[in-house]
Amino acid sequence: MLLAERVAFVTGAASGIGRAIAELFAREGAHVAGFDRSLESGDELIAALEAAGAAEPLYVHGDVRLPAEVEEAVAAVVGRTGRIDVVVNCAGVREIGDVYSMPTEEWDNVLATNLSGVFYCCQSTARRMRETGGGSIVNLSSVGGLIGLSHRPAYTAAKHGVVGLTKSLARDLAADGIRVNAICPGVIRTPLTEQYFEDSSFEQELAVQVPLARSGVTADVANAALYLASDMASYVSGIALTVDGGWLAEKSFVSGHAPGSPFFAAKHTAE
Ligand SMILES: NC(=O)c1ccc[n+]([C@@H]2O[C@H](COP(=O)([O-])OP(=O)(O)OC[C@H]3O[C@@H](n4cnc5c(N)ncnc54)[C@H](O)[C@@H]3O)[C@@H](O)[C@H]2O)c1
Numbered sequence: 001m002l003l004a005e006r007v008a009f010v011t012g013a014a015s016g017i018g019r020a021i022a023e024l025f026a027r028e029g030a031h032v033a034g035f036d037r038s039l040e041s042g043d044e045l046i047a048a049l050e051a052a053g054a055a056e057p058l059y060v061h062g063d064v065r066l067p068a069e070v071e072e073a074v075a076a077v078v079g080r081t082g083r084i085d086v087v088v089n090c091a092g093v094r095e096i097g098d099v100y101s102m103p104t105e106e107w108d109n110v111l112a113t114n115l116s117g118v119f120y121c122c123q124s125t126a127r128r129m130r131e132t133g134g135g136s137i138v139n140l141s142s143v144g145g146l147i148g149l150s151h152r153p154a155y156t157a158a159k160h161g162v163v164g165l166t167k168s169l170a171r172d173l174a175a176d177g178i179r180v181n182a183i184c185p186g187v188i189r190t191p192l193t194e195q196y197f198e199d200s201s202f203e204q205e206l207a208v209q210v211p212l213a214r215s216g217v218t219a220d221v222a223n224a225a226l227y228l229a230s231d232m233a234s235y236v237s238g239i240a241l242t243v244d245g246g247w248l249a250e251k252s253f254v255s256g257h258a259p260g261s262p263f264f265a266a267k268h269t270a271e
Pocket of ligand 1: 014
C-alpha cells in the first residue's frame with residue numbers, strides 16, 4: 001500500500017474528485033481526514049472511507065475561504081492523529097459568465113475559494129508538516145491554469161494562480177521536506193461538470209478534440225494524486241501535471257483529424 005500509516009487531509013472530500021481521492025487514499029492505507037462545507041454530518045463519507053479501509057477516518061465541516069476555520073480543522077486533525085503527511089486541495093467552485101456582466105461577488109468568491117483557500121490550507125498544514133519532517137501537498141488546478149478558458153475569467157485566473165503558488169511553495173518548502181505539486185485536469189465528469197453532458201453532442205465533441213477520445217473520470221485524477229502524494233514521486237516537486245487525455249498537447253486549427261481537410265493534405269513545393 002502506497003500510503004500506509006500516512007495521514008491525509010483532503011479538502012472538497014464530499015464530492016467528485018475529492019471524494020474519489022479520499023476513497024483511493026483510504027484503500028492505500030491512509031488515515032483520511034475530509035474537509036468540506038457541504039456536509040453538516042460526515043456520517044456517510046466516514047462510512048464509505050471505513051468501507052474502503054481507512055482506520056479512524058475523520059470529517060471536519062468548514063469553509064476554505066475562512067482561514068480561522070481552516071486552522072481549526074487542521075488543529076483538530078493534528079490533535080487526533082499527531083501529524084499530517086499529505087494534503088490534497090480539491091475544494092473548488094466555478095462560475096461561467098461574460099466578462100462584461102460577471103458580478104464582482106462571483107469573481108471574489110471564485111478567487112477566495114480556488115486560490116486564497118488553497119493558500120490558507122497550504123500555510124496551515126505546512127506549519128505542521130515542517131514540525132514532523134515533511135510531506136506532500138497536491139493542489140487541484142485545471143487545464144484552465146495553463147491556458148485561457150472562454151467565459152471563465154475568474155476560474156482561469158484562480159487556476160493560473162494555483163500553478164504559480166505551487167511553483168513558489170515548491171522552492172520555499174523544499175528545505176523542510178515538503179513537496180508541492182499541481183494537477184491540471186481536463187473535463188472530468190463530476191457534479192461540477194454534469195450539466196455539460198446534458199447536451200448529447202458534448203461527449204462526441206470530446207471524442208474529436210481529446211486525443212484519448214473521452215471525458216475523464218474521477219479515478220483518472222485520483223490515480224495521479226496518489227502518485228504525487230506517495231514516495232513514488234519523491235523527486236518530483238513544482239510540476240503542473242495535466243490529466244486531460246492529451247487535450248493540451250495538440251491544437252491544429254482544424255477540429256480533430258478533419259478527414260479530407262487541406263490542412264492535413266496540403267503539400268508545398270519550392271518551385
Ligand atoms: N471536474 C472537472 O472537470 C475539473 C477539471 C479541472 C479541475 N477541477 C477541479 O477539481 C476540484 C474538484 O472539482 P469536482 O469536479 O470534484 O467538483 P465538485 O463540485 O464535485 O466538488 C467540489 C467540492 O468542493 C467543496 N467546496 C466548494 N467550496 C468550498 C469551500 N469554500 N470550503 C470547503 N469546501 C468547498 C464542495 O462542497 C464540493 O464537495 C476543483 O478544484 C475543480 O476546480 C475539476
